[in-house]
Amino acid sequence: MHLWRVAGEKPTYRISSTLFLRGLGVIYLIAFFSLWIQVDGLIGTDGILPAKNYLERVAGYYETQSPTQSPYWEVPTLAWLGSSNTQLETLCVIGMLGSLLLICGFLPLPSLVLLWACYLSLFHVGQVFLSFQWDILLLETGFLAIFLAPLIRSRCFTDRAPPRIALWLLWWLLFRLMFESGVVKLSWNDGGDISLQNTWETLTALDFHYWTQPLPLPTAWYAQQLPDWFQKLAVIFVFAIELCFPFFIFAPPRMRRVASAGFIFLMFAIGVTGNYTFFNLLTILLAILLIDDACWPTRFRLRMAGTPTVSWVYWQQIRTYFLLPLTALAILIGSLHIYVALWPKATWSRETIVRFNPRQWLLVNSYGLFRQMTEKRPEIILEGSRDGKTWEAYNFCFKPGDLQQRPRVAAPHQPRLDWQMWFEALRWERVYQTTGKMNLRYASPWFVSLVQRLLENQPAVTGLLCVDRLAQSPSEPSFFRMGLYQYRFTDRAESLKNGSWWHRDLDWMSPTYRVSKTRTGILDIHSEENKLD
Structure with missing residues (x-):
């Protein structure tokens, strides 16, 4: 050259x-x-x-x-x-x-x-x-x-x-x-x-x-x-x-x-x-x-x-x-x-x-990558249950969830749902810090729709997740809840002790929702009678 x-x-x-x-x-x-x-x-x-x-x-x-x-x-x-x-x-x-x-x-x-x-x-x-x-x-x-x-x-x-x-x-x-x-x-x-x-x-x-x-x-x-x-x-x-x-x-x-x-x-x-x-x-x-x-x-x-x-x-x-x-x-x-x-x-x-x-x-656009560095990592964890006691998390393919799960290579592919879950978690954190509470009324419309589709076990939507028993089950879960956690990488000592890639602390856990048939869909997410606690 x-x-x-x-x-x-x-x-x-x-x-x-x-x-x-x-x-x-x-x-x-x-x-x-x-x-x-x-x-x-x-x-x-x-x-x-x-x-x-x-x-x-x-x-x-x-x-x-x-x-x-x-x-x-x-x-x-x-x-x-x-x-x-x-x-x-x-x-x-x-x-x-x-x-x-x-x-x-x-x-x-x-x-x-x-x-x-x-x-x-x-x-x-x-x-x-x-x-x-x-x-x-x-x-x-x-x-x-x-x-x-x-x-x-x-x-x-x-x-x-x-x-x-x-x-x-x-x-x-x-x-x-x-x-x-x-x-x-x-x-x-x-x-x-x-x-x-x-x-x-x-x-x-x-x-x-x-x-x-x-x-x-x-x-x-x-x-x-x-x-x-x-x-x-x-x-x-x-x-x-x-x-x-x-x-x-x-x-x-x-x-x-x-x-x-x-x-x-x-x-x-x-x-x-x-x-x-x-x-x-x-x-x-x-x-x-x-x-x-x-x-x-x-x-x-x-x-x-x-x-x-x-x-x-x-x-x-x-x-x-x-x-x-x-x-x-x-x-x-x-x-x-x-x-x-x-x-x-x-x-x-x-x-x-x-x-x-x-x-x-979209002929001339503005750009600004990594404009504001986030200093926390909130993550939304969605869970379903059939008896209200044993809970299983919906497993996303690339976003953090399981603490033992090694971060995965996705690029140049973009798992767009996983990316949007990152932005939604930041939104939830802002709401929680401002109001001291969180529920689906504050969630983005697309997230509310995601919850509905998951509870309906829509194959097109569950196919965006990794294969797990909950998402791939032929029947819908009977109960549902959401948690907002703060994630961070483990340090060397933690990693050597338990082999985890991530450490997390719970910020907020939603009430338990009962999944029931309604005129608006599988779950009426704004209905108080569907909350068990």
Whole structure:
């Protein structure tokens, strides 16, 4: 690999563009496959939040509350054509097939359009289960990649120089992703509650990160045992990468390579201790775009050599007409997002974003990973019983539950229910700290629906959990309860003593609910007569 380019030689990015586009096909394939095996239980007809019910509510809202607006424009999704289990699965399968076409280099541009349309469709009906930053990042990246890709298959996929404007837009996306993620760590509590400690400012964030992150890996337990000086040094390193290196993107090629190496190393460091789905891989792909062709072996560069044809030049001119307004929008809205990250109390910038940004298309978005480091790890444990005395927990595949269970590897797959359970537990903790009590009236609607589906033993929903006697039983449990626990990693002494990965303390235990048939479902969760204690 050549580290330095020949003086006077204009940098090109054919090889990195090829790797990026084919790699993006792999990311899309992972995302669609991961969703395909969960879609019935999450948003299917008998799922937790049925897409059909959601679209009916959206249509009803715009018909009664905003008749001048079209629900088809405000919520753009192919699921308007049908949202049954088969149709939702078909969107996932089409996405997987389109991903394979992109990986192989056949019809790259049409494939990218198809992939973006399918994922946007699933994003809108996925509701809370597709509300993660990497979903948004994939949509924005996928849309910009449309303008980078060749129209049809070329000899080596991109043997002509990629459009410079499209390349710069992807660099601008990477800049915003990294810089905003660094800025929000320092500004999230500006003008807010002074009683809240910003662990990023005190360099203690990694004292909590490894065991409070949503789905840690086994390596996180060992990372937690590292000395304090190492944890503080790692936080300083994170700030250097996220706040300084993004500016190297717009520097000469040598500095871009340094930025690329820094971003890739940071993504590796994050991914080695936690399950973050395809986020790390997608960010690495964006970072690869910073590496110019001079860095790659000569034989690769020779294979990429080509002479633009008349049709290629004509297509480039057409594409430029679309890129110019997109560039203006990306710079305007992207800059405003950065301004908001720097000064969270700025209201005029937020109003401008709302006014000019077509949010339903997810073209330009804000980012802020690990904005506020959680200092506790609440976990919701759901339990069922057939006699009211012997209780069995519903076993989730990846989130902590059993104290003896070794943290599991999930990435690049995303178990979306397990992830949402982490956010719901944080919500419950806030309610419990504020009110001193907790019940299902304070729970999120999706969680209430989850409880109903579990008690009904809906196969689509119980299939999202690990195989256990309770979830897989042909009969419903007769009694049900929920507990809110505080989890933390064990230390070395505890681990050697009992072999546990986790230690937990009970914060709150719900009353025992009797499962009974009602007009509203298996269990009337708001009915006092169903409480036994």
